[in-house]
Amino acid sequence: MYCTHWLKCMQTTQNLLHYSINRKVSTSMMNLFRHKNAKRIEGLDKNVWVEFTKLAAAPGVVNLGQGFPDMPPPPHITEALANAAVGENFMLNQYTRGFVIIIEPFFDCYEPMVKMAGGIPVFISLKPVQEKVEQDISDSGDWKLDEEELSGKFNSRTKAIIINTPNNPLGKVFKMEELKMIADLCIKHDVLCISDEVYEWLVYNGHKHIKIGTLPGMWDRTITIGSAGKTFSVTGWKLGWSIGPAHLIKHLQTVQQNTIYTCNTPIQEAVAQGIWKEYGRLTDKDCYFLSLPRELEAKRNRMAKFLHTVRMKPIIPEGGYFMIVDISALDVDISKVEENEPYDNLFVKWMIKNKKLAAIPVTSFVSDQSKCHFEKYIRFCFIKQDSTLNSAETILKNWK
Structure with a gap:
């Protein structure tokens, strides 16, 4: 292992x-550098190569600092390159x-x-x-x-x-x-x-x-x-x-x-x-490998039930601790939003802002050509404390 x-x-x-x-x-690194708690790493984006390459590029500078030759390579090397391009090895x-x-x-x-x-x-x-x-x-x-x-x-x-x-x-x-x-x-x-x-x-x-x-x-x-x-x-x-x-x-x-x-x-x-x-205790009910999925299965079932109350259509996961839901039936109008993004991106932003409930758009998990097939799905996570799930359920009960 x-x-x-x-x-x-x-x-x-x-x-x-x-x-x-x-x-x-x-x-992003830019957000990281701007964060007030990340000042200890400010400046690490700068290094000797960035600084001195820029300085050495000024007219008239003789650059003896960096390790690149300014002499031509041996002739047989360039000849080999030419042969590879047009000779028997053209497939290269x-x-x-x-x-x-x-x-x-x-x-x-x-x-x-x-x-x-x-x-x-x-x-x-x-x-x-x-x-x-x-x-x-x-x-x-x-x-x-x-x-x-x-x-x-x-x-x-x-x-x-x-x-x-x-x-x-x-x-x-x-x-x-x-x-x-x-x-x-x-x-x-x-x-x-x-x-x-x-x-x-x-x-x-x-x-x-x-x-x-x-x-x-x-x-x-x-x-x-x-x-x-x-x-x-x-x-x-x-x-x-x-x-x-x-x-x-x-x-x-x-x-x-x-x-x-x-x-x-x-x-x-x-x-x-x-x-x-x-x-060593796979036959013991207290084994964490067995007790965690037992605990999460109850949370999964609970989440599916309260998501269904607002006409979200849960897809019950067989494993893991995420659940994707079809939000088509909600028909939330976000047409006023001008961003050129998939519907699920805009929906999640709208939901966070207006309902104070966060999820992840499923188009984040597919290729560009498939986004149109997944943009009516969002992902929720249910490996959460009961108090967190309680808060989510309350938000959904008050959904209008």
């Missing part, structure tokens, strides 16, 4: 995606970056981090079974992948697929037949699978979490991601782990060593002891 920060970016090579870890950033000029399939809705870091690593995101949406989601209350299991569409996303340039089960924000727990469909395609096309399973213990009655890495032929091509923050409700610790075969994990270790370099050792020790303790 390899402890590191939450999976954030992937680096593409010719035959293999390497992965690196980073931190989530919830506000073509676009060779790998495709990474992302199932939407998805946690919003996947897309930018694939791009930052030089990969090309390819999206496929979970789609609702229409007759079921038209009911007042439906289930996250009613959202499915189309097998033919998914198969069409794989080709010789596909390097990886990212799955998230239980899914954030939908709460879908992928079933065995769905995982087997994905696994068969990964094996057929020699594709890696990055399986984000940070909510693996938050699965509700009637559902079971299955690790795709345990399916035949998948261990050698799967990186499984876990999270102490989600497992032990300590999201501020920013500690997670990656599980997989040695030939993949070694690349994670290399990237870790040369990027963030280290983790908080006391937190690692605390998490390791916590995992050891809970695994």
Whole structure:
């Protein structure tokens, strides 16, 4: 097991995606610098290279400071470049970056981090079974992948697929037949699978979490991601782990060593002891891995009930601690707002301002081309104290 920060970016090579870890950033750096409590980091955006490159660019300056040659390279190097462009290796000029399939809705870091690593995101949406989601209350299991569409996303340039089960924000727990469909395609096309399973213990009655890495032929091509923050409700610790075969994990270790370099050792020790303790009492009803989903299931059911009272249509999550709701029936008129944003963005801003209730627009979790299909959904979180849920329920009871 390899402890590191939450999976954030992937680096593409010719035959293999390497992965690196980073931190989530919830506000822009400009807002951070403006904050009165962040003065201790003011000026860190400046460095010697920025300051002196600007100074050295002035006319007449002889720059002996920076380490770039102002002499031509050896002739055989430029000749090799020319030959690569027009000779037998002309295919080197073509676009060779790998495709990474992302199932939407998805946690919003996947897309930018694939791009930052030089990969090309390819999206496929979970789609609702229409007759079921038209009911007042439906289930996250009613959202499915189309097998033919998914198969069409794989080709010789596909390097990886990212799955998230239980899914954030939908709460879908992928079933065995769905995982087997994905696994068969990964094996057929020699594709890696990055399986984000940070909510693996938050699965509700009637559902079971299955690790795709345990399916035949998948261990050698799967990186499984876990999270102490989600497992032990300590999201501020920013500690997670990656599980997989040695030939993949070694690349994670290399990237870790040369990027963030280290983790908080006391937190690692605390998490390791916590995992050891809970695994040792999996048959005990007080095991945290079992008691937390029990507690959250009651909160989930309560939230679904009071959201339904204002004609929001909850999609009951099979796992995780988020619930998305269809707000179409509310028909809130926000036509006076001129911002060119999806409806859910504008609705949430309106709701925060006028109802003092905050949520997250679901279009934040999908690609640009799919926003039109998701803009009537918003996401609520129910891993909250009863007093917080009481306040939300009161707001909704007074909704007009």
